[in-house]
Amino acid sequence: MDKPKNTCFHFLLSLSYLFLIGFCVSCSSQQEVNEVDLEKASWSEVELQSEGSTVSMMMWTGDPLINQYMNGYIKPQVKERFKIDLEISTGQGGDIVTYVVAQGQTGKRGVIDMVWINGETFYQLRQLNALYGPFTDYLPSNQYVNWDNPFIANDFQQPVDGFEAPWGNVQMTLIYDEARVKTPPLNRSELADWVKANPGRFTIPTEFAGLTFLKSLLIDFAGGGGALSGEFDADVYEKHAKELWAYLNDIKLYFWKEGETFPETVAQMHQMFTNGELWFTLSNNDAEVDNKIAEGLFQPTAKAYVMDFGSIQNSHYLGVLNSGRNHAGALTVINFMQSPEAQFQKAQPEVWGDGTILQVDKLPLSWKHKFQNIPGRQRAPDRAELQENALMELAPQYMIRLNEDFRKFVIEK
Numbered sequence: 001m002d003k004p005k006n007t008c009f010h011f012l013l014s015l016s017y018l019f020l021i022g023f024c025v026s027c028s029s030q031q032e033v034n035e036v037d038l039e040k041a042s043w044s045e046v047e048l049q050s051e052g053s054t055v056s057m058m059m060w061t062g063d064p065l066i067n068q069y070m071n072g073y074i075k076p077q078v079k080e081r082f083k084i085d086l087e088i089s090t091g092q093g094g095d096i097v098t099y100v101v102a103q104g105q106t107g108k109r110g111v112i113d114m115v116w117i118n119g120e121t122f123y124q125l126r127q128l129n130a131l132y133g134p135f136t137d138y139l140p141s142n143q144y145v146n147w148d149n150p151f152i153a154n155d156f157q158q159p160v161d162g163f164e165a166p167w168g169n170v171q172m173t174l175i176y177d178e179a180r181v182k183t184p185p186l187n188r189s190e191l192a193d194w195v196k197a198n199p200g201r202f203t204i205p206t207e208f209a210g211l212t213f214l215k216s217l218l219i220d221f222a223g224g225g226g227a228l229s230g231e232f233d234a235d236v237y238e239k240h241a242k243e244l245w246a247y248l249n250d251i252k253l254y255f256w257k258e259g260e261t262f263p264e265t266v267a268q269m270h271q272m273f274t275n276g277e278l279w280f281t282l283s284n285n286d287a288e289v290d291n292k293i294a295e296g297l298f299q300p301t302a303k304a305y306v307m308d309f310g311s312i313q314n315s316h317y318l319g320v321l322n323s324g325r326n327h328a329g330a331l332t333v334i335n336f337m338q339s340p341e342a343q344f345q346k347a348q349p350e351v352w353g354d355g356t357i358l359q360v361d362k363l364p365l366s367w368k369h370k371f372q373n374i375p376g377r378q379r380a381p382d383r384a385e386l387q388e389n390a391l392m393e394l395a396p397q398y399m400i401r402l403n404e405d406f407r408k409f410v411i412e413k
Helices: 007-027 043-050 064-082 094-106 119-127 140-144 188-197 208-222 234-254 266-274 288-295 327-337 340-347 365-372 383-387 396-411
Strands: 054-059 085-090 114-117 165-171 173-177 280-283 302-305 311-320 390-392
Touching (some): 054 094, 064 327, 114 119, 119 396, 140 327, 188 234, 208 396, 234 396, 266 280, 340 365
Parallel strands (some): 054 085
Antiparallel strands (some): 114 311, 173 280
């Protein structure tokens, strides 16, 4: 059984962040703070101001293809075009919030300029007044962003309001092995029956992807569709969360390892799916099944799908920290990462397969044709098909409560 998080460890981790921040700020105390007055500066002045600078980005680095895209494409491109050195450090969600809180206690500028975020992290950073902005209207690439799409304009029911720039759009899928699973379950009743008939072959990770799947189930218990849209409602959550926990506890004994432990990451699930220990895995990136088959990690019989009650579609974003030293450089990098060229490269199935946040019809004709001719998917559903079963993200408090209560009422029970 998974153990509760060690609070002493996290206290020491926070202290280590403080030490690291203090050390880095001391080392960089002679560096100029690269501020930018968006009300007065032209975009060419922003780019000129960022030239020759270093931009530090904190992001999740758990996927080899994403890492290759950043290190093999984005870094060289911003170096060649703008003479910017892009440095990447590992961190997501709670790591970013911990950094911001610790940095705030120093009263000095920090070493992280931009972050890859969405959802509850966006919510928490806004609560801390940690995000620079609004800035998106000043980016030249913003003219092509599909702000009419509510899955892009809203982040976990929160209007973006210019404080983060959309970077990609994805939808959760379940992935199964057709060689082992002839008829995949299409609703929660069929899923329960399948799990009980195939003990040990199904589980849920404890991190973001697993919680996203739980949100889809929670919405289904609440009545489906937009039943939980709007602000967080504690009473409604409690009512339907009890149904969710009862459902999971009824089938937990038939999970992998008899539900005594749960994988911490999707990467672990992918590996167990590859070696046949699990017959299902899942992904927040609807195109990932094709990526993993191309990499040789998944067997060619792997296939992605969405259950009848739908799955969460969301966007991921790039934010600029108020405490960063290089706002001009961060904005220049983000503008390029949103550009048609960078978005097209990222959308290639063999590169990442990430859904674009651009409105293709708005693009210049040459780019429009390129996007329309991106190679089709092989083992993943078409985006138009997925859209029919797309569920809006819930208010961030739902994710926060699910994270706490899944551990309390299922994992540790």
